[in-house]
Amino acid sequence: MSYESLLAEQVPELLEQADLVVLDTRDPHSFAQGHLPNAKPADEANIARLIRGRNKAQPVLVYCYHGNSSRDLCRLLGGFGYTQVYNLEGGWQAWVSFRDRQEVSLSASTG
Template sequence: MTTFQHLDIPTLQAWLDERRELALVDIRDPMSYAQGHIPGSRRLDNDSVGPFIDATPRERPVVVVCYHGHSSQQAAAWLAGQGFDAVYSLDGGFTEWQLRHPHRVEA
């Protein structure tokens, strides 16, 4: 069974600093996303997931962000099942990212 991996915040920070090519998706509600999100992330919902899957190379790492790192695990497992090679759920979610990196949040 295809599965996802857990990703900690320091690793994501390093990947972003290295400008590593990845797909960073945020599954929180539209208002929360609009109020603040990790730079470079795109909001993913039921309407946008189809085009995202069609447009994203399967070998590109996908990092899923939610509020606290819980619902992102289900979304990451589902995306892994769509054939992506490497799917990650961000442990601690956006809440922990914002706490550790308040200067790395954009609205």
């Protein structure tokens, strides 16, 4: 496999990496409604720019709605030599669920 699947709980640590590229494969409307920090739409221009990039060790996180269609882009990037490609297992839905659990936990501990 040319990529690694991550659970939403593992993403915050990855987001701390300064050189991380985050690609959102969802439609523009969904992206506008909310996305991961520093995410870019996985449009043709952003993908082409990434593929032409020289730093194939740069970490790349890809996500979609449920974590299925983003796997195709992960495989593509791995095929172009990227060595740190991650797919968000469960996609945006898993991230929102994780984020909501964190907010409830935080408010319970401060309330």
